[in-house]
Amino acid sequence: MRARFFFVVIAAVSGSLLHAQRPPARDTLAPTGLREPPAIRTIAVDQRLIAREGVQLGDTLTLRSAPTADRANARAQRVVIGAVTAREADPSEVARSEYRVRLHLDQLQSLIDYGDRVDRIAVQLHPGRDATRAAARINAAAFGFRAHRSRDIAVTAGRTFQVVERFHTAIGVITIVASAVFLLCILLLKVDERKRDVAALRLMGLSRATVARALTLEAAAVALIGSVLGAVLGSAIALAVNWYYQRAYDTPLVFAFITRDTVLLATALSLVLGVLAGLGAAWRLVRTPPLALFGR
């Protein structure tokens, strides 16, 4: 069994670990004869730290409350790796490069000499329980605490994401407008290079309506095929982006994804734009005399 030293950068205490701190029921969890907590406590370690340091479950570590330089003044604890934690899909965690270990609350307080104090406690309710009432009861009963619903905290913390979302919407609108102009130009060019074909069709006796319908259908088909290709390409790029950033940040967070609604919206928009562009181009062509289209 190897022993390593760690400086605790951040220690997070979760509700579930608070539960774990309770003495186990004698008849169920505690082995016979084991009345006191074990001399060496267990901690949960970030899997990235496990990978970097080459340690494993069951290894004994020494945690210190200060970096190596201040070792003389630092408090130390010997602990055993009892669990491995993976990063959650949390956007606020992505850019953090620190490693986290999770300790029992009293263990953490002892290590950092924080005394019998906590700043924040997360309380997990049973499913279906009213969070508002629970928060109100805590606020009424406990002096010195202020309970908030996680939803209210999320609103405050989510302002950044609202700004990011507006930014994404702006990018989306600009992309759609630019794509529409691009599509229109492509279709005008495509129709323009077909003007002799159109002239020949008109000379052969095909009516303006038939020619306009054919050109519009062709434009719609081009738009439809383009949107399908775009959706496939977008999905492939999203896969590549997720693969790269999930590896780079070691997180299960999904950075880019294409939903069915996105595909439907893109296809519908593209189809409408394609039909309009096709109609515009066709209208321009069929109103031009066939001989003029031939350049005579």
Place this chain on the structure above:
Amino acid sequence: MTAVVLDAEQVERTYAQAERGARGVTAVRGVSLRVHAGEYVALVGPSGCGKSTMLNLLGAIDVPTAGRVLLDGIDVRTLGDREATRLRLERVGFVFQRFYLMPTLTAAENVELPMAEAGVARRERASRARELLGYVGLGDRADHRPAQLSGGEQQRVAIARALANRPALVLADEPTGELDAATGDDIIALFERLNADGTTLVVVTHDERLATAARRVVHMKDGRIVDDRVVRPLLGRTA
């Protein structure tokens, strides 16, 4: 005597100039030309002599500024765009120098196109398209797209397309212009066969071989007909 398919009387076509006050350019000056059913007429002459303009007038593509053109007895000047389009669809077959086949359609579908516009039933037009492609020697290429066909084959598809609605008249503008000599000979032979089978042909050409194959050769110069000669008379056909 066979029926008159085309009758141009003192036809003139003058194009207005863009500049204000400038005199127009007269491409065709007082031309009269009568074409009977079953004739094979070659319209020849130097570039700019007005033969393509004449072909446009004969095919109801353009209207004369003076004189009149009767196509199958109908004065094209009296027709609006819609009626002229319908007349071309039903009475005239066009063969162009550059084929103008629709690239996304097969040979058979290209031939079916004018029939579909004319309202011919799907089964009937499919059958006729195969028959016409067989006639021009492309029975086995019906399902090929234009890109899969040689220039000569594409022109033969275009000829089959021109015949789709059983037109009274086929007009061809330099039909061998894009083809090599050997392929051009095949098209010339096909035109001779078409005419022998009763199709009325008017061909504008620079190709001496094609002009030689015609029964009647009309020479134009400076917008006028300077020579109109029957080189091989029609035999054994009546109206």
